[in-house]
Amino acid sequence: xxxxxxxxxxxxxxxxxxxxxxxxxxxxxxxxxxxxxxxxxxxxxxxxxxxxxxxxxxxxxxxxxxxxxxxxxxxxxxxxxxxxxxxxxxxxxxxxxxxxxxxxxxxxxxxxxxxxxxxxxxxxxxxxxxxxxxxxxxxxxxxxxxxxxxxxxxxxxxxxxxxxxxxxxxxxxxxxxxxxxxxxxxxxxxxxxxxxxxxxxxxxxxxxxxxxxxxxxxxxxxxxxxxxxxxxxxxxxxx
Numbered sequence: 001x002x003x004x005x006x007x008x009x010x011x012x013x014x015x016x017x018x019x020x021x022x023x024x025x026x027x028x029x030x031x032x033x034x035x036x037x038x039x040x041x042x043x044x045x046x047x048x049x050x051x052x053x054x055x056x057x058x059x060x061x062x063x064x065x066x067x068x069x070x071x072x073x074x075x076x077x078x079x080x081x082x083x084x085x086x087x088x089x090x091x092x093x094x095x096x097x098x099x100x101x102x103x104x105x106x107x108x109x110x111x112x113x114x115x116x117x118x119x120x121x122x123x124x125x126x127x128x129x130x131x132x133x134x135x136x137x138x139x140x141x142x143x144x145x146x147x148x149x150x151x152x153x154x155x156x157x158x159x160x161x162x163x164x165x166x167x168x169x170x171x172x173x174x175x176x177x178x179x180x181x182x183x184x185x186x187x188x189x190x191x192x193x194x195x196x197x198x199x200x201x202x203x204x205x206x207x208x209x210x211x212x213x214x215x216x217x218x219x220x221x222x223x224x225x226x227x228x229x230x231x232x233x234x235x236x237x238x239x
Contacts (some may be wrong), residue, residue: 004039006030006116007095007172011082012045015103016052018215019045023065025109033113042067044089045103046082049075080190083166084180090172098170101125104215107167111210115167120206121174122198124160125167129207132162136214148192148231155234156196160205166191167210170198177201189233196237 030041047055058070090098101107115123126132152163185193
C-alpha cells in the first residue's frame with residue numbers, strides 16, 4: 001500500500017524570528033506521526049519575498065531539512081493567493097492531503113496529530129467548537145473574529161463554527177474540483193470563500209478543538225481594514 005503524502009503549508013512574510021523554531025517543531029511532531037500513519041510529510045514555505053530574509057533562511061537550510069521546500073513569490077500579494085499557489089502545487093505534485101497553518105505559532109504544531117486522524121474532506125482546527133479557545137487576544141480581536149464568523153456563517157450557509165480559522169487539513173482530491181480562477185478573495189476572507197466553495201462541491205467538513213495562541217514574536221497582519229475588505233468580498237459571493 002502506498003504511503004499517504006502530506007504537504008504542510010506555511011505562508012510567510014517577515015517571519016524570520018519564527019521560521020527556524022517552527023520548522024523544527026513541525027518535523028518533530030510529524031516524525032512519529034509519519035510512522036504511525038505510514039505517511040510522509042513535506043513542508044512548503046510560500047514566502048512573499050520577505051525583506052527580513054525568511055525565504056533566504058529556507059534556502060540556506062534546505063540541506064538540513066530534506067523535506068523542506070520553499071516557493072518564492074515576487075512580493076506581498078495577499079495570503080489568499082499564497083494559499084491558492086500552495087493548493088495548486090499540492091495538486092500538481094500529487095499529494096493526498098494538504099495542511100495549512102500560520103507561521104507565528106498561533107497554530108501550535110502539537111495539534112498536527114489530531115488534525116490527521118479524522119478523514120473528512122476538510123478537517124478544521126477550530127477555536128469555536130466545544131473545547132476550543134483563544135489565548136492572548138484583546139477584547140476587540142475577539143469581537144472582530146466572532147462577528148466575522150457569525151456574519152459569514154449566516155451569509156454563506158456554512159455548517160461549521162470556525163469558518164475563518166486557517167489551520168486546516170484538506171483532501172487534495174477535493175481541491176481538484178475547485179476552479180481557482182473564480183476565487184475572489186486575496187486576503188484573509190479566502191478561508192471563508194474556499195470553505196464555501198468546497199461545501200458547494202459536496203465536501204465533508206469536520207472540526208477538532210484547538211487552543212489558538214496569539215503570536216509572541218512579530219506583528220499581526222490582521223486589522224479592521226482587512227475585516228471590512230473581507231465583508232465586501234463575502235457579499236459579492238452571494239450576488
